[in-house]
Amino acid sequence: MGQHFLLSAKARTLSLKGIWQMSDDQAHAAFVAIRFADNGGEAFCPRCGCTAVYTYAARRIWKCKACGHQFSVTSGTIFASRKLAIRDYLAAIAIFVNAVKGISALQLGRDLDVQYKTAFVLAHKLREAIASKQLGAQLSGVVEVDGAYFGGHVKQENEKKDRKDRRLLEEQTGKRQSVVIARERGQAGRTQPFVVAKEADAINLIRQTVAPGSVVHADEAGGWDKLHAYFDVKRINHSVAYSLDGACTNQAESYFSRLRRAELGQHHHISGKYLAAYAVEMAWREDNRRRANGTLHEMATAAAVAHPVSRVWAGYWQHGRARAV
Incomplete structure (x- = not known):
């Protein structure tokens, strides 16, 4: 009998332990490589596209020589105005993609040692980013x-005589x-x-x-x-x-x-x-069920850094809860 893909070594190309052991510089470099993959991993201005940028020694930001725009590796992305370390976001994405049938915000918050609110919004930001890549395909064949x-769901009454026909x-x-x-x-x-x-x-x-x-x-x-x-x-x-x-x-x-x-x-x-x-998340997981977790991590991270600031989830808890997704 053939071995299930998820049980094979090919499915494991990413180690959560390896992410936690990254230094801040290594985690930042990994994020830079994914965000600016179109330029060989070298930073370019997200506003005008100029590849000539200054690098600051004191802070991990750049300044565009053409338009003077200052930006970081998460500026203008779904992780803009972040509070967590870059390594924590890489770990969160790894935990997210490793859960083949999804992961609850409560469990994600425990794994990251953050509030439930933080994990809830983070998971939904990842779903929004993934949806931008998943939706809109033309199907054929x-x-x-x-x-x-x-x-x-309608909860039934305790006694049979009081129960209703939910149909x-x-x-x-x-x-x-x-x-x-x-x-x-x-x-x-x-x-x-x-x-x-x-x-x-x-x-x-x-x-x-x-x-x-x-x-x-x-x-x-x-x-x-x-x-x-x-x-x-x-x-x-x-x-x-x-x-x-x-x-x-x-x-x-x-x-x-x-x-x-x-x-x-x-x-x-x-x-x-x-x-x-959630429906789009499961569609993405189903379509990519035969990909290694390292590939899924790169895909989810690339979708997140290519997605603009969320108009639904940015400031979710400060704005009287979110509008409908």
């Missing part, structure tokens, strides 16, 4: 489409949302999630995401009937079989398995306004 409902609309909270996934088949297939009120609401989003001429696989849910007008659609009735005559949604179900494990095993509860952020 064979694409599987499926949906699953999250949130809106009825009047007994629901109105907070339930559907995560709809469109996923290309194949090891290099890309995954695009959407959060909508019900599956049928995602039809137009799927049309915008899936290229014409693609073959779409969906289950027997009536919400997918409209897809037949735009694509060659193959349907599978899950009450009969999971796969029949080549039609299945197994890879879409694989994504939902990861998202469910993250919800139940790590976070225990996902607030409705943040559901999209």
Whole structure:
């Protein structure tokens, strides 16, 4: 029997111990190499792009010779106005990517020895940066489409005679949302999630995401009937079989398995306004499940330093909580 990738040595190219043992200079140099990778690891002005910069001896900042702009390795990024050391951010990203089914803010805060609030915002900043790279892909070929409902749980009464039929609309909270996934088949297939009120609401989003001429696989849910007008659609009735005559949604179900494990095993509860952020995170993890943790660390760090200052999470706790993601 073949060895699972995560159990192999190829999956371990990054050591958290190695990051903690870095000196401040080494950690800074590693961050510089990733942020300015387009210039061979040499700093350049983020405002005008000039590669001629002065280096300060007393502080780790640069000054552009062309426009006079002063900047640090985190200026203008999602880590701008940082309070933690660079090494702590490298370690936080390593902990984040090593958790194959996500990591809770409480656990991340304990590992970093920071407040829950700090870990919560840091994790969401990483999700926002990752989403900027994950979303917007055009899917083609064979694409599987499926949906699953999250949130809106109604706790049952203790005694049976008082219990309600939670299937009825009047007994629901109105907070339930559907995560709809469109996923290309194949090891290099890309995954695009959407959060909508019900599956049928995602039809137009799927049309915008899936290229014409693609073959779409969906289950027997009536919400997918409209897809037949735009694509060659193959349907599978899950009450009969999971796969029949080549039609299945197994890879879409694989994504939902990861998202469910993250919800139940790590976070225990996902607030409705943040559901999209977690959905995109799991799509990124699913698409890159066969990459070494060192590669994932570089990808997440590069996404973070390429992403501008967050308008949602900058000053989250000072501005009366965040707006919806």
